[in-house]
Amino acid sequence: GCTFDTFDWDAIQTTPKAGAELEITGNTFKYTGRPSGNNRRYVHIESSYNTDFSAKVTDNTFLNNDQLLMSALEVYYFSDDNKIDLNGNYFDSPAKVCILARGGSIAKNVLKNMKVKTLKGEEVKLAAYIKINGDQRIFTSFNDVSSVLSSGQTINLLNDVNISEPLTISVSSSSLSLNGNTINNTGTTSAILVETGGELTISGIGKVYGGHGGNNTAVTVKGTLIVKSGDFSVGPDAENAGNSCIYCYGGNV
Numbered sequence: 001g002c003t004f005d006t007f008d009w010d011a012i013q014t015t016p017k018a019g020a021e022l023e024i025t026g027n028t029f030k031y032t033g034r035p036s037g038n039n040r041r042y043v044h045i046e047s048s049y050n051t052d053f054s055a056k057v058t059d060n061t062f063l064n065n066d067q068l069l070m071s072a073l074e075v076y077y078f079s080d081d082n083k084i085d086l087n088g089n090y091f092d093s094p095a096k097v098c099i100l101a102r103g104g105s106i107a108k109n110v111l112k113n114m115k116v117k118t119l120k121g122e123e124v125k126l127a128a129y130i131k132i133n134g135d136q137r138i139f140t141s142f143n144d145v146s147s148v149l150s151s152g153q154t155i156n157l158l159n160d161v162n163i164s165e166p167l168t169i170s171v172s173s174s175s176l177s178l179n180g181n182t183i184n185n186t187g188t189t190s191a192i193l194v195e196t197g198g199e200l201t202i203s204g205i206g207k208v209y210g211g212h213g214g215n216n217t218a219v220t221v222k223g224t225l226i227v228k229s230g231d232f233s234v235g236p237d238a239e240n241a242g243n244s245c246i247y248c249y250g251g252n253v
Helices: 109-113
Strands: 010-015 020-026 028-032 039-051 055-060 061-063 073-078 096-101 115-119 122-127 128-132 135-139 152-159 161-164 167-169 174-177 184-186 188-192 199-202 207-209 218-222 224-227 232-234 244-248
Touching: 010 174, 039 055, 055 073, 096 109, 184 188, 188 199, 207 218, 218 224, 218 232, 224 244, 232 244
Parallel strands: 010 039, 020 055, 028 061, 039 073, 073 096, 152 174, 161 184, 167 188, 174 199, 184 207, 188 218, 199 224, 207 232, 218 244
Antiparallel strands: 096 135, 115 122, 128 135, 128 152
């Protein structure tokens, strides 16, 4: 493979026509030049709306993603999710991608099935993404979401996740979309903690399991919680504040 370290605008950009078959495999992308205002993306594949093309972008290494003005990997306007293979890539954090299907909608099925490599070389599915200015900030660990969440943003769960520490919400007007998935707390406190001043709206089909064996709750609320849907539960042997699916501790529900 090749190494791309200094470039203007995009390292690789292509505009596929109908029937095109693209493959970008085994390369290393690591911008090391000075921020010039033009170091935007590593891989940029953009077709016309609803074009039937295939793209295989696999086993690449994307480093120094925080030096990019936009996303590490962008694939736009494909008509068939099954023809897009983005598996086996490694992204250092923070990493943003932009994967858009027909009509410019976020290709949630592609993101849901996308497997990325960890530092140990293991392939894991993505846990969630947050939409930021048209891009998707991706997370392999759900515990990493709290530290980057800003007011007004929505956490989109992509797959079932296990967490050992609470998803902590300290910003206003934030949302969590369960999308048919389960948050499973393996720790001894809460699956979700809404801090004083924090505000969270939970929606979508899915489950939040608070765990068992300690002061377990599905959601502890010190700020504001709005529940539109979801299944909340906790183990039968939780103690003290436990056995509460939603535990309001000076907050509002």
